[in-house]
Amino acid sequence: MTQGKPQDIESMRPIANPGFVISWLLIGSFFALSFQFLLVRINGQGQWPWLLHCAESKASRELISDQLGPLGPGTEYGHDGEYFYLIARDPFGHHQSPQLLIDSKENPRYRYRRILYPLLAGGFGWFSPWLTLCAMIFLSVLGFGLTMGAAADLADQFGRDSRALLRSLVSPGVMSSVGILLADPLALGFALSGYACYCRKRTAAASILFTAGVLTRETMILFVLSAMLVSIRRKDIGSALKIGLLSSIILVAWEIWLNANIPNGPNALAKNMGLPFEGIFDTVFGWVSGHEAILFSDVLMTLFGASYVLIALRIAWRSERPEISFPLAIWALFTACLSIEVWGKAINGLRVSAPLWILTMLSFDRSITDGESKFPKSTNSTNQDRP
Numbered sequence: 001m002t003q004g005k006p007q008d009i010e011s012m013r014p015i016a017n018p019g020f021v022i023s024w025l026l027i028g029s030f031f032a033l034s035f036q037f038l039l040v041r042i043n044g045q046g047q048w049p050w051l052l053h054c055a056e057s058k059a060s061r062e063l064i065s066d067q068l069g070p071l072g073p074g075t076e077y078g079h080d081g082e083y084f085y086l087i088a089r090d091p092f093g094h095h096q097s098p099q100l101l102i103d104s105k106e107n108p109r110y111r112y113r114r115i116l117y118p119l120l121a122g123g124f125g126w127f128s129p130w131l132t133l134c135a136m137i138f139l140s141v142l143g144f145g146l147t148m149g150a151a152a153d154l155a156d157q158f159g160r161d162s163r164a165l166l167r168s169l170v171s172p173g174v175m176s177s178v179g180i181l182l183a184d185p186l187a188l189g190f191a192l193s194g195y196a197c198y199c200r201k202r203t204a205a206a207s208i209l210f211t212a213g214v215l216t217r218e219t220m221i222l223f224v225l226s227a228m229l230v231s232i233r234r235k236d237i238g239s240a241l242k243i244g245l246l247s248s249i250i251l252v253a254w255e256i257w258l259n260a261n262i263p264n265g266p267n268a269l270a271k272n273m274g275l276p277f278e279g280i281f282d283t284v285f286g287w288v289s290g291h292e293a294i295l296f297s298d299v300l301m302t303l304f305g306a307s308y309v310l311i312a313l314r315i316a317w318r319s320e321r322p323e324i325s326f327p328l329a330i331w332a333l334f335t336a337c338l339s340i341e342v343w344g345k346a347i348n349g350l351r352v353s354a355p356l357w358i359l360t361m362l363s364f365d366r367s368i369t370d371g372e373s374k375f376p377k378s379t380n381s382t383n384q385d386r387p
Contacts, residue, residue, distance in 0.1 A: 017156060024165055028148025032141045032185070033167060039179050040072075047072035049133060051181045053079040059103045061085055063096075067129035079180035081136070083111050085101055088122030088132045089113065092177040093262045109258050116215040117183035136181045143180055143224040147358065148190025153196040158324070167361035172301070173354030176347050187217035188355055194306045198227045199323055203242050211247040215254065219352065220249065222334055223266045225333075226327035233322045274339040279307050279349075298345065305349050309335050312360045324363050331356040 044050030055078025090097035177184035191213030199205035213220035231240035
């Protein structure tokens with residue numbers, strides 16, 4: 001293809017190089033499974049249920065131990081993996097899982113909102129306890145594989161090489177989620193695959209994958225918003241409506257069902273969002289004032305998170321390619337607005353902002369911001385960077 005000549009999206013291959021995409025899907029899956037194996041061997045005393053990170057003090061630990069046997073060393077507070085396990089065993093809230101969540105000072109309705117991961121992991125409630133655990137491990141590994149496969153597809157479209165994918169592979173946020181069996185890797189895998197399909201004008205596939213991503217983690221709606229804004233920027237209102245309609249209808253329908261069937265609990269109005277950079281500033285002020293314990297790892301991760309938010313905003317500002325600038329800007333602003341409730345434990349900030357890491361690593365150098373867009377250019381658009 002001649003350098004500098006605009007490429008109409010209709011002339012693009014509808015499917016990426018399958019060998020390239022599948023290779024990175026397998027690399028990502030192997031990397032995730034190896035990471036889990038090392039964690040279990042080093043920290044979990046060889047007990048795979050340790051990946052659920054069941055808290056010593058919570059009522060759910062005894063129930064999960066009765067079902068799975070030894071859980072390995074407990075933690076003080078636990079993490080969300082044990083909640084997803086409880087929901088996977090009771091996906092429609094007909095038994096004791098909602099009450100166990102309330103007893104753990106969690107909000108059942110908030111936890112059940114991310115239903116697709118536990119619904120699949122539990123076989124709609126029919127799987128045995130060990131099969132449920134194995135399915136959670138498989139889906140988290142598959143999720144990271146899908147993320148890397150989608151990143152490879154986007155790299156192919158953006159004209160990137162494997163160095164960008166190697167940077168994406170070491171995402172601290174995604175890997176931390178893989179290590180505690182959260183929904184995040186699968187949600188990101190669905191949503192990023194949807195965005196890759198959208199960039200190839202596979203609107204129906206994109207809409208289905210976006211819906212799966214949103215039902216796995218509601219923040220993936222930001223990918224839907226990005227795609228809709230790109231379509232509107234390209235004056236393609238029909239595509240914008242098609243992209244947003246299915247996920248919006250399904251999400252609203254599920255929210256209505258939750259309100260009717262799943263009880264609310266404590267922390268229902270937990271403040272996870274604030275003004276831009278307020279959460280990061282509050283976290284740093286807490287360290288300086290002595291109100292928060294200073295851990296070097298938290299300081300490093302918080303500064304690291306703030307730095308790639310700024311890098312992403314700069315790339316988004318300079319890029320004339322809306323398929324790059326829109327998701328970067330939206331995810332960067334979202335990450336900047338995370339409150340101290342999230343950044344107070346910095347790995348949570350990196351975990352929630354994991355999509356931004358992938359997008360930034362795929363757009364990190366001048367070859368992206370200077371290159372031709374694979375979308376049709378609007379009549380009033382130029383291909384020059386802002387000064």
